[in-house]
Amino acid sequence: MKSLLVATLIAGLALLAPVPASASAQVSVFACEPEWASLAEEIGGEMVETFAATNARQDPHYIRARPSLVAKMRKADLVVCSGGGLEAGWLPQLFQKAGNAKAQPGGNGYLMAADVVPVLEKSAALDRSMGDVHPEGNPHVHLNPHNILLVAKELSSRLKALDPANTAYYQKRYEEFSRHWQQAIGRWENQAAGLKGKGIITHHKAWSYLINWLGLNLVNTLEPKPGIPPSTRHLEDLLQQVRKVPVLAIVRTPYAPGEASEWLSEKSGVPAVVLPYTVGGEAGITDLFLLFERTLGRLRETADAQR
Ligand SMILES: [Zn+2]
Known part of the structure; x- marks a missing residue:
């Protein structure tokens, strides 16, 4: 009786959750930095397979476009990076070497966070002095949580465009993330x-x-x-x-x-x-x-x- 009750409960919960069109990952995401891999997992859930090109102990300005990264880039359906020049020293080389036609600038498979958030320090970099690694303004955009929300919205649009069969799934996850994130922002702003x-x-x-x-x-x-x-x-x-x-x-x-x-x-x-x-x-x-x-x-x- 008890197990029947549990089984009924589980079935009930399953009905509440949006059912993915397929149980296996549909979209291969290449994230330049861990914050974007994490965000892709928040929105994409089990429908995305995520790879982060760098970890928190690596300076994202200075990465070598090594063959293992080229191989990952070749398979990517969606590339998510900070952009704004942060990866200028290695991302263009990866694109060139990988020859991936799916994820190219201008397409749904190419999302640069700096393109969808207000970029700071643009004027400070106008003199483009020798050696300044922020010539397009400041590319470390993820540390304002309001920016995370803007990128999350764009990311959900891209996932829907790349994998239309799972549109409802991505929308539901985006709405849930957005709700929790906005509550957290309110809490953080009070605390700080x-x-x-x-x-x-x-x-x-x-x-x-x-x-x-x-x-x-x-x-x-x-x-x-x-x-x-x-x-x-x-x-x-x-x-x-x-x-x-x-x-x-x-x-x-x-x-x-x-x-x-x-x-x-x-x-x-x-x-x-x-x-x-x-x-x-x-x-x-x-x-x-x-x-x-x-x-x-x-x-x-x-x-x-x-x-
Ligand atoms: Zn920097």
Whole structure:
């Protein structure tokens, strides 16, 4: 009797869930970065097979277009990347070597996040100085959760276009994700209200979207220009600046070299903080929700410790 009841319940639940047209994955997704692989899984569920070309310990600016990536790119139905020049050093080579006709610029199989969100620091890069790795503005767009929502919407459209038989499935998953994500944004914005106006120094301009979203104040960066390593002279100048302006933390990604942050932290007493940056950036950060939870939690702990 009990097992019959359970079986009935399961059957009932199955009716509520949209039934995929086919049980096996329909769309092969090549994501340049872990955040987009994670988002593709949120929206595509079991209908997508996802591959991430980089992990959280790799700087997405500098990846080698190695043969294993070419092979993955060749099979992709949908390529999802940050775009905006972040992958300029390797993605064009992958496209060229893979010769994949399905995922080409301009088609449904090519989605660059920077094309569907407002890009920051465009004017700052107008001088296109030598060595600046952000010549098209800041490409680290995923750290504003409102941008994640914009990309999620576009991603769901692309999945529907590439796999029309599962349109209802993708729409349902997109609506569910969107609802949960918007609730989370509300929660995060409440939690982070006390951080508004706090000074932040970052190693690379990898955090501008987070800073902009939370109303933090980017005091300076350890890199004199995006992609240019910190010089002794620049660090000395920063030390003078930090002595005059209150700074909450010196923030870097898990893949950034730590020497400059630690030096400035030691000299100034401002804590050097490694934030996870993307999915997998710390043990236990297995999805985008946890990425933002942990990031905000860490910043709040840092602020509380300074009270
Ligand atoms: Zn960058």
